[in-house]
Amino acid sequence: xxxxxxxxxxxxxxxxxxxxxxxxxxxxxxxxxxxxxxxxxxxxxxxxxxxxxxxxxxxxxxxxxxxxxxxxxxxxxxxxxxxxxxxxxxxxxxxxxxxxxxxxxxxxxxxxxxxxxxxxxxxxxxxxxxxxxxxxxxxxxxxxxxxxxxxxxxxxxxxxxxxxxxxxxxxxxxxxxxxxxxxxxxxxxxxxxxxxxxxxxxxxxxxxxxxxxxxxxxxxxxxxxxxxxxxxxxxxxxxxxxxxxxxxxxxxxxxxxxx
Amino acid sequence: xxxxxxxxxxxxxxxxxxxxxxxxxxxxxxxxxxxxxxxxxxxxxxxxxxxxxxxxxxxxxxxxxxxxxxxxxxxxxxxxxxxxxxxxxxxxxxxxxxxxxxxxxxxxxxxxxxxxxxxxxxxxxxxxxxxxxxxxxxxxxxxxxxxxxxxxxxxxxxxxxxxxxxxxxxxxxxxxxxxxxxxxxxxxxxxxxxxxxxxxxxxxxxxxxxxxxxxxxxxxxxxxxxxxxxxxxxxxxxxxxxxxxxxxxxxxxxxxxxx
DNA sequence: TTTATTGTTACTTTAGGGGTAACAAATGTT
DNA sequence: AACATTTGTTACCCCTAAAGTAACAATAAA
Numbered sequence: 001x002x003x004x005x006x007x008x009x010x011x012x013x014x015x016x017x018x019x020x021x022x023x024x025x026x027x028x029x030x031x032x033x034x035x036x037x038x039x040x041x042x043x044x045x046x047x048x049x050x051x052x053x054x055x056x057x058x059x060x061x062x063x064x065x066x067x068x069x070x071x072x073x074x075x076x077x078x079x080x081x082x083x084x085x086x087x088x089x090x091x092x093x094x095x096x097x098x099x100x101x102x103x104x105x106x107x108x109x110x111x112x113x114x115x116x117x118x119x120x121x122x123x124x125x126x127x128x129x130x131x132x133x134x135x136x137x138x139x140x141x142x143x144x145x146x147x148x149x150x151x152x153x154x155x156x157x158x159x160x161x162x163x164x165x166x167x168x169x170x171x172x173x174x175x176x177x178x179x180x181x182x183x184x185x186x187x188x189x190x191x192x193x194x195x196x197x198x199x200x201x202x203x204x205x206x207x208x209x210x211x212x213x214x215x216x217x218x219x220x221x222x223x224x225x226x227x228x229x230x231x232x233x234x235x236x237x238x239x240x241x242x243x244x245x246x247x248x249x250x251x252x253x254x255x256x257x258x259x
Numbered sequence: 260x261x262x263x264x265x266x267x268x269x270x271x272x273x274x275x276x277x278x279x280x281x282x283x284x285x286x287x288x289x290x291x292x293x294x295x296x297x298x299x300x301x302x303x304x305x306x307x308x309x310x311x312x313x314x315x316x317x318x319x320x321x322x323x324x325x326x327x328x329x330x331x332x333x334x335x336x337x338x339x340x341x342x343x344x345x346x347x348x349x350x351x352x353x354x355x356x357x358x359x360x361x362x363x364x365x366x367x368x369x370x371x372x373x374x375x376x377x378x379x380x381x382x383x384x385x386x387x388x389x390x391x392x393x394x395x396x397x398x399x400x401x402x403x404x405x406x407x408x409x410x411x412x413x414x415x416x417x418x419x420x421x422x423x424x425x426x427x428x429x430x431x432x433x434x435x436x437x438x439x440x441x442x443x444x445x446x447x448x449x450x451x452x453x454x455x456x457x458x459x460x461x462x463x464x465x466x467x468x469x470x471x472x473x474x475x476x477x478x479x480x481x482x483x484x485x486x487x488x489x490x491x492x493x494x495x496x497x498x499x500x501x502x503x504x505x506x507x508x509x510x511x512x513x514x515x516x517x518x
Numbered sequence: 519t520t521t522a523t524t525g526t527t528a529c530t531t532t533a534g535g536g537g538t539a540a541c542a543a544a545t546g547t548t
Numbered sequence: 549a550a551c552a553t554t555t556g557t558t559a560c561c562c563c564t565a566a567a568g569t570a571a572c573a574a575t576a577a578a
Contacts, residue, residue: 006359008355008359009356009359009360012352012353012355012356012359013356015276015349015352016349016352016353016356017274019565019566019567020566020567021566021567027360027363030360030363031363036524037524037525038523038524046567047567047568047569048524048525049525049526049527049568049569049570050566050567050568051525052524052525052526053526059376059377059378059381060377060378061378061380062376062377062378062379062380062381062382062384063381065374065375065376065381065385065488066374066375066376066377067374067375068375070523070524070525070574070575070576071523071524071525071576072524072525075374077381077384077385079356079357079360079361080357080361081384083353083356083357083360085380085384086353087349087350087353090274090275090346090349090353091346093271093274093275094271094275094342094345094346094349096267096271097268097271097272097275097338097342098338098339098342100265100267100268100271101268101286101289101338101342102338102339104286104289104290115324115325115326115334116324116325116326116327117318117321117324117325118318118319118321118325119318119319119320119321120321121321121344122321122322122324122336123321125321125336125340125344126324126336129337229324278534278535278536279535279536280535280536295555296555296556297554297555305536306536306537306538307555307556308537308538308539308556308557308558309535309536309537310556311555311556311557312557329543329544329545329554329555329556330554330555330556331555331556
């Protein structure tokens with residue numbers, strides 16, 4: 001039998017906490033609706049010697065029902081119930097863990113001025129956190145419409161409550177986004193997309209300065225994305241200056257004298 | 260340092276998918292708010308040689324932020340975010356698994372007449388399922404107020420739509436429950452709480468007959484609970500007869516002649 | 519009685535995670 | 549500059565859970 005037991009499903013069940021054999025056997029019994037150990041073995045290729053133990057475990061967990069006899073028959077409990085139970089247990093566990101973690105922070109937020117974030121999720125998460133904290137002014141640079149679009153909703157919301165300056169390297173590529181953009185000078189564009197340090201080429205994709213005191217920049221080095229959070233007001237001011245100078249002359253005066 | 264890292268928390272995080280060392284290190288960094296590898300090592304007792312790899316993994320997963328340097332510093336991402344992410348991924352996984360499981364049932368419900376359930380959860384789950392399917396008549400026997408109470412809500416609801424007969428072995432012990440009970444004869448009580456088969460003593464705790472065609476009985480054998488589901492109309496009729504005979508005479512006639 | 523099937527047991531193998539020791543590289547100290 | 553300390557890495561061992569294998573008793577079927 002090569003019924004092949006959707007390996008994706010097996011992997012999902014493993015991630016829900018079953019062992020590989022448990023997953024296979026449960027899927028087998030669900031497929032067969034009602035089956036003997038041998039039938040499950042033939043469908044799943046789990047060694048017959050192992051089946052019995054696994055079936056016992058699953059029955060004890062409440063995922064299977066049993067009809068004693070020779071051979072013994074097994075029947076799967078409705079997947080909705082089973083997955084639901086697993087989910088509930090997991091959620092409880094998550095809630096408990098979160099409570100316990102929140103009790104840990106004895107010390108005051110020793111907030112350090114520079115941090116580097118390596119995961120995609122972490123980067124976006126942190127950007128949202130910063131956007132959520134903006135009070136008055138926000139300056140955004142982006143060279144990637146796709147990346148910027150991720151935060152469209154947040155930015156739209158902020159537009160109502162604070163001054164936003166959106167700077168991009170090519171107006172053309174951003175025209176589908178519902179914002180008013182300013183363009184950088186050609187020199188800056190060339191510069192920013194071609195920074196090489198120690199043989200590694202950096203590509204600045206995104207940059208935010210929030211209220212002139214907190215910044216996060218996203219760049220890719222090689223094929224890896226990375227973000228740097230900087231909270232030093234001085235650094236941010238310098239960076240802000242750079243962006244000021246980098247805007248096309250026509251935009252500079254009318255907008256930035258108010259700062 | 261014997262700060263002892265709440266072992267319950269470590270276990271919870273393990274159940275959420277971290278390894279033991281990952282859990283310890285994450286908790287360590289959350290506790291310290293911002294720390295070097297060595298500090299984490301000293302707080303958690305995870306071998307220093309292992310710390311670096313673990314920290315890297317956690318950073319890549321987005322649970323930590325990094326400040327490069329010598330020594331490198333690490334900072335924990337807000338637990339709410341981290342646990343939230345883990346939870347979301349798990350839920351997605353559960354949903355996907357459920358969809359895939361639901362696609363499996365090629366065959367018609369080969370529903371067999373006799374099944375045995377070994378897990379506490381499975382038993383209660385199945386009882387609720389049966390209660391949910393009752394159309395006209397329900398007969399319940401119980402010798403355990405605690406167990407019966409579990410289904411108080413479901414029974415209250417059913418009272419409105421169908422005939423319910425609740426039979427108990429000692430009225431006294433059930434008087435706190437908001438139902439009208441009937442009592443079994445003393446002989447039956449003695450009989451039911453003292454069945455010995457092959458040297459094992461069985462204790463019938465609970466029994467339901469739904470619409471005269473489906474029954475589930477819960478008994479404990481030794482210190483294990485077990486339930487048997489029977490869907491044979493004949494067997495159920497016999498069982499119903501037994502219960503009819505078992506009621507105190509005063510109750511029998513006025514209620515059961517209508518059946 | 520023979521044969522096949524069911525269920526059990528004992529053993530091997532493998533992989534992942536954890537622990538230890540030793541070393542190179544970077545930093546600090548005299 | 550020489551030395552000591554700390555940081556970060558590597559290689560190795562150990563243990564365990566889980567998977568795979570093989571052989572055997574108990575039961576049912578022929």
